[in-house]
Amino acid sequence: MESVEPGRVMTRPMCNDDDGMLISQVVDSVMCIDKKAFGILLSYYAHGSSKRAIASYYHATAKPRKMCGRGGEGWRKPSLATCRNEIDDILKASLFVLYQPMQNAFKMRKRVEKVKHVAVKSLDMQLAI
Template identity: 50%
Template sequence: MSSIKSISDGLRLDDVQVAWIQPWLSKFGAWVYSGRIEKRQSSIIAEFMATVEKRDYPEREMCNDDDGMLIAKVVDKIYHIDRIAFTLLLLRYAFGSSDRAIARYYHHIVKPRQMIRRNRTVEYRKPSMSTCRREIEDIISSAEYLIYPYLKDAFKKREKEWKSKNNSKNVLTSLSQ
């Protein structure tokens, strides 16, 4: 089982937060999938994308390069916490994979573990597909929960920098006149 799910079990974003983060992650996923992220950079996402085949998708809305690089720095933090969660995020947002397709992938890579059966006996076995679907939903939700505050702060910080930069330019131009 993914370590992200165990450390943030039950923590979820509210509807407003989900409505804010998911479009950004979707645009970022389209940006990553388009190949805009430089392969020569030492980016974990670029290394992952080099290992998979691209599929043809209709044109999706994507973020600009500044936003993409900003989001990439935040999403890279998930890689260091949990590589499975990182992979599941990229499958959903970069490749547009359905939850069932992601669950099939997760079912393929998950290792057998102790599980409680319906008759309350403990058995060492691989989880079912429905269990995998529930787990990937929890893992992706938990990863989004962890990303949200860092991404929100990164956008706020960048906006403050832009404002202070523009204000300093305005002060300089008014002084020179």
């Protein structure tokens, strides 16, 4: 794509297709437990939304819940600051949960260059038979 649009400056780092598929598989396998955390993670990293934008949407769609306050315990809609804190906590927890499986996946995968010469040898052996 860079040859088509040479003046374009990349603002976010990009990965190749193999890395993207590996990341997608790890995230799908780990984050299937919590759909809300998966949606927040997807919004933040894939769609490039800011934490503040995610928190404002989260605040707009939040339903009243049982909360403690100065006036005692009651059903209240959470404030924007509470939503921002919850989004930060969810993102930190998601990254903590994803870190080790992601490390293991990148260490255990076989590189294309390492596999390529094995595939050529096995093809030569099959043709020789």
